Amino acid sequence: DAKTTQPPSMDCAEGRAANLPCNHSTISGNEYVYWYRQIHSQGPQYIIHGLKNNETNEMASLIITEDRKSSTLILPHATLRDTAVYYCIVRVGTKTQGGSEKLVFGKGTKLTVNP
Amino acid sequence: DGGITQSPKYLFRKEGQNVTLSCEQNLNHDAMYWYRQDPGQGLRLIYYSQIVNDFQKGDIAEGYSVSREKKESFPLTVTSAQKNPTAFYLCASSIRGASSDTQYFGPGTRLTVL
Numbered sequence: 367d368a369k370t371t372q373p374p375s376m377d378c379a380e381g382r383a384a385n386l387p388c389n390h391s392t393i394s395g396n397e398y399v400y401w402y403r404q405i406h407s408q409g410p411q412y413i414i415h416g417l418k419n420n421e422t423n424e425m426a427s428l429i430i431t432e433d434r435k436s437s438t439l440i441l442p443h444a445t446l447r448d449t450a451v452y453y454c455i456v457r458v459g460t461k462t463q464g465g466s467e468k469l470v471f472g473k474g475t476k477l478t479v480n481p
Numbered sequence: 482d483g484g485i486t487q488s489p490k491y492l493f494r495k496e497g498q499n500v501t502l503s504c505e506q507n508l509n510h511d512a513m514y515w516y517r518q519d520p521g522q523g524l525r526l527i528y529y530s531q532i533v534n535d536f537q538k539g540d541i542a543e544g545y546s547v548s549r550e551k552k553e554s555f556p557l558t559v560t561s562a563q564k565n566p567t568a569f570y571l572c573a574s575s576i577r578g579a580s581s582d583t584q585y586f587g588p589g590t591r592l593t594v595l
Contacts, residue, residue, distance in 0.1 A: 400583070402586075407569070407589070407591070408588055408589065409485075409487075409571050409573075409586035409587050409588050409589045410524070410571070410586045411586070412583055412584070412585055412586075415583065453523075468514070468516075468526035468529070468539060468540070469516075469524065469526075469573075469584055470523070471523030471524045472523055473521075473522075473523065474523075
């Protein structure tokens, strides 16, 4: 079962920031937060991940609350091509830390970017 | 150009026939995975392999078989024993032992059994 809760859908205007929330209230200290997205009929695309600190890359920013029970993925300037289902996943980083080999995808958030 | 390739993108088979889905990666990753996705659902793990000549069952391995004879290749066979094989099949790979073990996915194969 997925250990995260996300809103089923969100809308965003093109050019504006898209802020996608995720709750993971049962996250453990050695579990990472991963974000993937899936455009219809394509494989999931890795976006970003983090453990405690906020992270930024060329695609997005990840803001993790201090208690680590929730996070927000930020797409700073959404485009029509960002329309996709966004998945928030928590998992242990490595097998030696008791990590699971599988990614557990929930239902995700369907983000629609409108012109 | 590094990445994961899956072929074909669309595959049609008659009921009762075995079919093999291809997955190749040139990322030099040790670990490879097969997932299945049904409409409106998340991914479910079928099989995974952390090293050549070794693989483990995932959550829904019944009716499927795999082989890992080469590091780059992890083909999945959907057998006639799989009761509901029509689905979107996704292959992924990751660096074994990396601190974050990110999985990267191929483009997928959509299998339709008629």
